[in-house]
Amino acid sequence: MDNNLFIFNTLTRTKEKFEPISKGLVGLYVCGPTVYSDVHLGNCRTFISFDLIYRYLLYLGFKIRYVRNITDAGHLEGDRDEGDDKFEKKARLEQLEPMEIVQKYTIGFHDVMRAFNNMPPNIEPTATGHICEQIEMIKQIIENKFAYEVNGTVYFDVEKYNKEFSYGMLTNRLLDDLIANTRELSGQDEKRGRLDFALWIKAKPEQIMRWPSPWGWGFPGWHIECSAMSSKYLGDTFDIHGGGMDLQATHHTNEIAQSQACNHKAPVKYWMHTNMLTVNGVRMSKTAGNGFLPGELFTGEHPLLEKGYSPMAVRFFMMQTHYRSTLDFSNEALQASEKGYARLMASLKTLDSLKPSDTSNLNIKEIEKKCMDAMNDDFNTPILIACLFDCARIINSVNDNKEKITIEDIAILKKLMHGFIFDVLGLKQEAFESNSNKVLHGVMEIILDIRNEIKLKKDFIASDKLRNDLSKINISIKDTKETTIWSVEQ
RNA sequence: GGUCCUGUGGCCGAGCGGCUAGGCUCAGCUCUGCAAAAGCUGCUACAGCGGUUCGAAUCCGCUCGGGACCUCCA
Known part of the structure; x- marks a missing residue:
C-alpha cells in the first residue's frame, strides 16, 4: 500500500515519511485518561486529535489496531511515588468504593467521547485487568538488572539504564541536567537514585486496591501499565504512540526505559504529541482551576462561557488549529467557528440539490489533491478546512448560476466533501439539523x-x-x- | 537555572526563502417586496533592531513580550 504521509516524530523532532513496520498495518497506542474525576476539555482535545489521526489512517486504507488504555489503578498524587492513591482518596471523598469511582468516571468519559463523535478504540485495556502482565514485566526488568526491590517496593534504576541507553532522548535532555534539577534524596528515601521511579509500590495497610506479587501486596506504578499493555497488544515494537505533550518528559520517557530494559528493543517508531489547550494564554488544567467540563461547555453554565456550544462546533473549532499548536480558548473564537461550521454544513445541503451542466469550469481534481496534500503533511487540518471552504464557495456559486459543473464533477465533489467532513474530520449533522x-x-x-x-x-x-x-x-x-x-x- | 515552543491584519489561525491560506467581524455592491442566505469588492498583516540573500513573515544574531516541561495532570 502506497501512501505519502509525513508524521512529525518527537524522537527526531522532524517530519518523517510514515512507513509502517508491517505493510498496510498500523499499531497505534494512545495514553488514555485516569478515571478518578471528570475529563476536562484539555483531555478531550488530545483524544479528538488522535481520533482524527486514526480516522485519516483508516481513510488511507490502513488496517489499524488502535489501543487506548484506561488508568484505573496505580496513580499517586503529589511527589513522585509518594502521597495518596488518587482513586482511594476520591473514594473517601465521595464515600464510594475505589472501583465505583473507576466505573463512574469511565462511563462519563465514554459519554463525552461519544458526544464528540470520537470512534472507540479497538482495544481499551485497563491497568487492573493487566496486573499479571505488569508483574511479569517488572520481574524481567529486575532479571535484566535495571530494577531493584526495597521493602516491597520495586524501583527502576535510571542511572544504570542511562549507561547503556539514553534516558532523556525523548526530550533531548542529558541525565546530569535532569539530576541537577531533581531534589536531593532525604534519609527516608528508599530509592538509590534521584530519578529512580517505582514500578511496583507496597500497599499501605488500609489500602483496598492491592494485589499479591513476588514482593508482597502492592499495586503497579503508573508508567508500567502502558509498557505492559502496549507490548501485549501491539508487540515489542509498534508504529505510533501518542499522548499529550505533558506526558512526554516523565511518563513516556519512563515507558521507553521500561520497555527497552525489558525487551532490549525501542518500543515505538513514531512518537506523537498533541499540544495543550489554553484559556487566556494559560494552560487549562485541573490545578490551575481554569478548566471547564465538556458538559459545562455544551450548556454554557460556567463563568467563562457566554453561551453553550454544540459538540460538533467545538470539534470543528479544534480542527481549525493544528494538533501541535496550542489552542487558545475564547468565546469570540468559538463563535467564529460555530458560524463557519454552519456555513460549511449548509453548503453540504446545497450540494445535494445542485443542477449539473454539460461543462465544468472548475478543477475539482486539483482541490482533491490539495486536501490530500494537507493531510499528508502531518495532518494539517487547518489547510484541509480552508480547501473545504473553497468547495463551499464553489457549491454556492454553482447554486447561484455563476459557475458550471458537470454531473461527474458533482459526484466527485460529493465524495470529497463527505469523505473529509464526515469520515476524516469526524463531524456529523447535529440532531436538530437531521x-x-x-x-x-x-x-x-x-x-x-x-x-x-x-x-x-x-x-x-x-x-x-x-x-x-x-x-x-x-x-x-x-x-x-x-x-x-x-x-x-x- | 536547564530543555524547548512561540509572537502573523479588529479576532482566531495556516504558511516557515519568491506565487502574499482560510474562518469570523466590519464597510460597500449584486440579488431581493423586505429580511436572510449567497456571491463579489475593500480593510493586505507578519513584535523590534541588525545580518545573510537577487529576494525573508519564513534563515542567522541580538533585544523585548508570551508559554510549556523539568513535581500529579491529555
Whole structure:
C-alpha cells in the first residue's frame, strides 16, 4: 500500500515519511485518561486529535489496531511515588468504593467521547485487568538488572539504564541536567537514585486496591501499565504512540526505559504529541482551576462561557488549529467557528440539490489533491478546512448560476466533501439539523404553503409576522427565487 | 537555572526563502417586496533592531513580550 504521509516524530523532532513496520498495518497506542474525576476539555482535545489521526489512517486504507488504555489503578498524587492513591482518596471523598469511582468516571468519559463523535478504540485495556502482565514485566526488568526491590517496593534504576541507553532522548535532555534539577534524596528515601521511579509500590495497610506479587501486596506504578499493555497488544515494537505533550518528559520517557530494559528493543517508531489547550494564554488544567467540563461547555453554565456550544462546533473549532499548536480558548473564537461550521454544513445541503451542466469550469481534481496534500503533511487540518471552504464557495456559486459543473464533477465533489467532513474530520449533522423529525417537516411544509399564498397576495405584514414568530422559536426562513427554505437554528 | 515552543491584519489561525491560506467581524455592491442566505469588492498583516540573500513573515544574531516541561495532570 502506497501512501505519502509525513508524521512529525518527537524522537527526531522532524517530519518523517510514515512507513509502517508491517505493510498496510498500523499499531497505534494512545495514553488514555485516569478515571478518578471528570475529563476536562484539555483531555478531550488530545483524544479528538488522535481520533482524527486514526480516522485519516483508516481513510488511507490502513488496517489499524488502535489501543487506548484506561488508568484505573496505580496513580499517586503529589511527589513522585509518594502521597495518596488518587482513586482511594476520591473514594473517601465521595464515600464510594475505589472501583465505583473507576466505573463512574469511565462511563462519563465514554459519554463525552461519544458526544464528540470520537470512534472507540479497538482495544481499551485497563491497568487492573493487566496486573499479571505488569508483574511479569517488572520481574524481567529486575532479571535484566535495571530494577531493584526495597521493602516491597520495586524501583527502576535510571542511572544504570542511562549507561547503556539514553534516558532523556525523548526530550533531548542529558541525565546530569535532569539530576541537577531533581531534589536531593532525604534519609527516608528508599530509592538509590534521584530519578529512580517505582514500578511496583507496597500497599499501605488500609489500602483496598492491592494485589499479591513476588514482593508482597502492592499495586503497579503508573508508567508500567502502558509498557505492559502496549507490548501485549501491539508487540515489542509498534508504529505510533501518542499522548499529550505533558506526558512526554516523565511518563513516556519512563515507558521507553521500561520497555527497552525489558525487551532490549525501542518500543515505538513514531512518537506523537498533541499540544495543550489554553484559556487566556494559560494552560487549562485541573490545578490551575481554569478548566471547564465538556458538559459545562455544551450548556454554557460556567463563568467563562457566554453561551453553550454544540459538540460538533467545538470539534470543528479544534480542527481549525493544528494538533501541535496550542489552542487558545475564547468565546469570540468559538463563535467564529460555530458560524463557519454552519456555513460549511449548509453548503453540504446545497450540494445535494445542485443542477449539473454539460461543462465544468472548475478543477475539482486539483482541490482533491490539495486536501490530500494537507493531510499528508502531518495532518494539517487547518489547510484541509480552508480547501473545504473553497468547495463551499464553489457549491454556492454553482447554486447561484455563476459557475458550471458537470454531473461527474458533482459526484466527485460529493465524495470529497463527505469523505473529509464526515469520515476524516469526524463531524456529523447535529440532531436538530437531521431529517428525522417527520412531523415537524410536515407542519413546516403546511406553514410555508400558507405563507406563500399570503405573499402572492402581497400581504407582507402577515408574511413577515409569520417569519418573525417562527424565528422566535429558532426556526429561520429564507426566501429564494423559486422556493422557501427553513432550518432550525441552534 | 536547564530543555524547548512561540509572537502573523479588529479576532482566531495556516504558511516557515519568491506565487502574499482560510474562518469570523466590519464597510460597500449584486440579488431581493423586505429580511436572510449567497456571491463579489475593500480593510493586505507578519513584535523590534541588525545580518545573510537577487529576494525573508519564513534563515542567522541580538533585544523585548508570551508559554510549556523539568513535581500529579491529555
